[in-house]
Amino acid sequence: MSETDSLKQESRMFEPPADLARNAAISGMEGYRTLCAEAERDYEGFWARLANENLAWHKPFTKTLDESAAPFYKWFEDGQLNVSYNCLDRNLQNGNAGKTAVIFEADDGKVTRVTYQELHDKVCQVANGLKSLGVKKGDRVVIYMPMSVEGIAAMQACARIGATHSVVFGGFSAKSLQERIIDAGAVAVVTADEQVRGGKQLPLKAIVDEAIGMGGCEHLKSVVVYRRTGGNVAMQAGRDLWLHDVTANQPATCEPEFVGAEHPLFILYTSGSTGKPKGVQHSSGGYLLWAMLTMKWTFDIKPDDIFWCTADIGWVTGHTYIAYGPLAIGATQIVFEGVPTYPNAGRFWDMIARHKATIFYTAPTAIRSLIKASEADANVHPKNFDLSSLRILGSVGEPINPEAWMWYYKNVGREKCPIVDTFWQTETGGHMITPLPGATPMVPGSCTLPLPGIMAAVVDETGNDLPNGQGGILVVKRPWPSMIRTIWGDPERFKKSYFPEELGGTLYLAGDGSIRNEKTGYFTITGRIDDVLNVSGHRMGTMEIESALVAHPLVAESAVVGKPDETTGESICAFVVLKRARPEGDEAKQIAKELRDWVGKEIGPIAKPKEIRFGDNLPKTRSGKIMRRLLRVLAKGEQITQDVSTLENPAILDQLKQAQ
Numbered sequence: 257m258s259e260t261d262s263l264k265q266e267s268r269m270f271e272p273p274a275d276l277a278r279n280a281a282i283s284g285m286e287g288y289r290t291l292c293a294e295a296e297r298d299y300e301g302f303w304a305r306l307a308n309e310n311l312a313w314h315k316p317f318t319k320t321l322d323e324s325a326a327p328f329y330k331w332f333e334d335g336q337l338n339v340s341y342n343c344l345d346r347n348l349q350n351g352n353a354g355k356t357a358v359i360f361e362a363d364d365g366k367v368t369r370v371t372y373q374e375l376h377d378k379v380c381q382v383a384n385g386l387k388s389l390g391v392k393k394g395d396r397v398v399i400y401m402p403m404s405v406e407g408i409a410a411m412q413a414c415a416r417i418g419a420t421h422s423v424v425f426g427g428f429s430a431k432s433l434q435e436r437i438i439d440a441g442a443v444a445v446v447t448a449d450e451q452v453r454g455g456k457q458l459p460l461k462a463i464v465d466e467a468i469g470m471g472g473c474e475h476l477k478s479v480v481v482y483r484r485t486g487g488n489v490a491m492q493a494g495r496d497l498w499l500h501d502v503t504a505n506q507p508a509t510c511e512p513e514f515v516g517a518e519h520p521l522f523i524l525y526t527s528g529s530t531g532k533p534k535g536v537q538h539s540s541g542g543y544l545l546w547a548m549l550t551m552k553w554t555f556d557i558k559p560d561d562i563f564w565c566t567a568d569i570g571w572v573t574g575h576t577y578i579a580y581g582p583l584a585i586g587a588t589q590i591v592f593e594g595v596p597t598y599p600n601a602g603r604f605w606d607m608i609a610r611h612k613a614t615i616f617y618t619a620p621t622a623i624r625s626l627i628k629a630s631e632a633d634a635n636v637h638p639k640n641f642d643l644s645s646l647r648i649l650g651s652v653g654e655p656i657n658p659e660a661w662m663w664y665y666k667n668v669g670r671e672k673c674p675i676v677d678t679f680w681q682t683e684t685g686g687h688m689i690t691p692l693p694g695a696t697p698m699v700p701g702s703c704t705l706p707l708p709g710i711m712a713a714v715v716d717e718t719g720n721d722l723p724n725g726q727g728g729i730l731v732v733k734r735p736w737p738s739m740i741r742t743i744w745g746d747p748e749r750f751k752k753s754y755f756p757e758e759l760g761g762t763l764y765l766a767g768d769g770s771i772r773n774e775k776t777g778y779f780t781i782t783g784r785i786d787d788v789l790n791v792s793g794h795r796m797g798t799m800e801i802e803s804a805l806v807a808h809p810l811v812a813e814s815a816v817v818g819k820p821d822e823t824t825g826e827s828i829c830a831f832v833v834l835k836r837a838r839p840e841g842d843e844a845k846q847i848a849k850e851l852r853d854w855v856g857k858e859i860g861p862i863a864k865p866k867e868i869r870f871g872d873n874l875p876k877t878r879s880g881k882i883m884r885r886l887l888r889v890l891a892k893g894e895q896i897t898q899d900v901s902t903l904e905n906p907a908i909l910d911q912l913k914q915a916q
């Protein structure tokens with residue numbers, strides 16, 4: 257039975273705990289249906305009401321949704337607000353000044369608490385510091401930072417002055433960083449000397465230097481460096497400044513720059529099926545509204561909650577559910593610098609127990625690796641820890657298999673915490689399809705039902721609705737406030753990628769396959785339908801990895817496919833043809849290592865192929881098209897049962913069976 261078949265048959269249902277349901281923001285399925293009905297009845301009225309109730313507007317909006325230039329939708333366009341004002345000042349006015357905003361735990365276990373007042377002051381000083389360097393409204397700032405209060409403050413400071421940030425994950429290489437600095441046209445980079453993860457110090461500033469050294473970054477005026485470790489870094493006079501110097505004499509207040517609701521809050525690069533990474537551009541008003549609402553609806557956040565999202569600020573989850581959502585709602589959150597396996601694989605459970613976390617949000621890949629670790633070492637099993645503070649668990653980034661779901665439910669949630677399996681994307685800004693902890697009966701492996709106001713559907717290749725029980729393409733039928741606005745600098749690509757003509761041009765194409773259960777209508781995500789891989793919850797395009805490989809002087813051609821992996825969900829398998837004879841034995845091993853390191857340098861360590869296989873050629877049709885379907889079968893180690901008679905070179909398949 258395939259994974260999809262087993263998911264279709266998955267029929268265990270878990271009801272939300274009654275006391276949680278009673279007090280939840282959306283209580284029971286009736287509460288959910290009431291909101292859905294309101295959105296159906298008066299779509300714009302529904303969003304207008306929520307935007308007025310949840311956001312502090314400097315100037316109120318008069319028009320909710322402008323569809324005149326569809327698919328370039330505009331929400332609340334003539335309204336003005338400031339995102340950082342909504343996240344910080346509003347909390348000071350609401351009596352939350354002394355409330356802990358962030359419980360920061362460093363890699364070595366050192367804990368620092370920051371109140372809303374302190375965070376406000378810090379953000380204002382960074383904002384003033386950036387202004388003193390000439391950064392102004394509309395400028396782009398690249399943030400290449402470790403998980404830190406300073407990283408969050410840098411994002412909030414940009415929002416405060418109306419600069420658009422683009423956070424680049426600290427695991428990306430100099431080359432990737434350079435491409436993003438250039439594409440965004442950044443005037444400043446905020447970075448740190450080094451980051452610390454799993455007891456190791458890893459350079460950041462040195463990588464920034466290398467990136468700039470590659471050229472093309474003439475628009476970049478300043479590099480601001482947060483001193484995290486005190487490690488040795490080179491500072492270039494006239495360009496590089498220490499964060500503590502830039503902020504030293506700055507006042508702890510900074511008048512927020514009020515911007516239009518459509519002003520780009522950030523650009524975040526993500527992988528598509530073709531070409532270079534795309535800069536997903538998000539708005540200020542609609543984005544923040546959805547960050548707040550999903551904190552309320554999906555996480556049922558309450559004033560006393562201790563919220564913990566384990567994502568990195570370099571990914572969208574760290575934007576919406578660390579840097580913005582929890583602050584906008586006035587929550588207390590844990591921010592963790594390190595990794596789940598250091599000093600041992602009990603780190604997450606130990607932190608939940610020590611900080612009394614009530615809501616815990618992590619990725620299936622982390623859960624699966626911690627299951628493995630606790631099987632190998634009973635001491636790190638969650639049963640050894642007091643996890644009684646937990647009330648809600650969450651999962652994000654990739655499909656969670658029913659086995660991992662059950663383990664999470666039993667061993668971490670002790671069968672009393674609902675699991676919100678949140679399906680969403682960089683492009684959607686926030687959750688789209690997810691159970692509600694006080695309403696939705698849960699089925700392991702299903703993200704259940706769309707949030708109120710999200711018109712998700714499953715359609716065929718021409719955009720027609722499919723009946724429940726039939727697998728198809730996941731789409732969203734109506735625009736929603738936190739949706740992607742455009743691809744930075746490439747509106748045509750935005751239209752083509754997300755609103756393709758084949759589907760009629762009005763449906764948002766998520767890029768995932770889905771099937772709805774015949775009885776419940778629940779959605780199950782069946783994986784990407786394009787050439788995007790999901791390795792440990794990290795999105796990568798096969799084309800990106802292929803281009804990196806062929807950039808190596810030895811490589812003539814390559815094809816990259818995903819292979820199912822027990823821990824990481826998918827792993828990268830690269831088929832490579834060299835410009836010289838196919839290597840074997842030790843030579844093959846050595847070249848494979850060289851190519852892996854090369855990809856690590858070109859993109860980042862997360863993109864290194866787990867497997868590399870060499871061939872004299874790749875399986876191609878007579879017209880020269882690479883048969884990726886066959887390569888996927890080979891990667892899995894399965895027998896090829898398809899007809900291969902149309903192949904130019906069927907004998908090549910035998911060569912490609914072996915991994916190096």
Ligand code: WTA
Nearest residue numbers: 652653654655677678679680681682781795
């Ligand atoms: C996948 C991460 C199944 C999906 C927030 C999507 C999921 C891609 C889930 C987006 C889930 C994310 N169940 N699949 N709960 N959540 N995905 O942009 O393939 O890094 O298209 O955003 O991750 O990845 P991204």
